[in-house]
Amino acid sequence: MGGSNEMERQKNMMKENIISKSTKVASIIAASLILSATTIMTPPSLAGDMGASLAGNAKITTGGASTLQSGRTIAITRGVNLDNSNFAGQNLRGVAFQQSIVRDTNFKGTNLVGSSFFDATVDGSDFEGADMTLANVEMAQFNRANLKDAVVREMYVSGATLFEGLKSIENTDWTDTMLRRDQQKYLCAHPTAKGTNPTTGVDTRESLMCLD
Structure with missing residues (x-):
């Protein structure tokens, strides 16, 4: 038992x-x-998404551009059309518009530090007062683009970057942006190559190392 x-x-x-x-x-x-x-x-925090959650920036979050910041989806673009978009005054630090068509787009006063416009077409776009420090503009095309008052320090430029046809470079700061000799010559001869950058206080022609 x-x-x-x-x-x-x-x-x-x-x-x-x-x-x-x-x-x-x-x-x-x-x-x-x-x-x-x-x-x-x-969902990503609205405070940290650089404004990309706004309806006007929907293309950024759906593959129209990518970002290098952590916590965001990397969506490498290939020929996405972002014509006539409005990103004025926004924080797009590290966002990549590479190989995209970004014509007649408003980047006025936008934070574009470390952004990429690699092989992008930005014809007619307005970068007035934008901060493009460390931006990658290799092979980009800037016909009719407005760079007035922009900070374009330490940008990555290649011999294939096309500055011909720029609307304005008045008051731009090109400090430590390595330009090919013919690019430098073209920019120094531009009728708007004058003035002082309102953000950095640097003379435009001095930053381009123009010989005059």
Whole structure:
């Protein structure tokens, strides 16, 4: 009789252990699923999305441009059309408009530090007062673009960057932007190559190292 009770007790203990282990496994799986759902479904903070959650910037969040900032989806663009967009006065630090068509777009007073316009067409776009420090403009095309009062320090420029046809470079600061000799010559000869940048206080012609 005593042996029978002992066997029954051991069976009950085994059942309890199995149930306990199953519960732990289920809890771990449930926690993993909750964590995954939270990671996928949690929307980006409006305070840190650089204004890209606004309706006017919908193309940025849907692949019209990408960002180098952490916590944001990297969506490398290939020929996306962003013509006539309005990003005036916004913080687009690190956003990449590479290989996009960004004509007649308003970037007036926009923070574009570290942004990329690699192989982009920005014809007729307004960068007046924008901060383009460390921006990558390799192979970009600036026909009719307005750079008045812009800070264009330490930009990445290639020999294929086209500045021909620029509307204005008045009061721009080109400090430490490495230009090819023919690019420098063209910019120094531009009728608007004059003035002092209102943000940095640097003379435009001095920043271009014009020989005059």
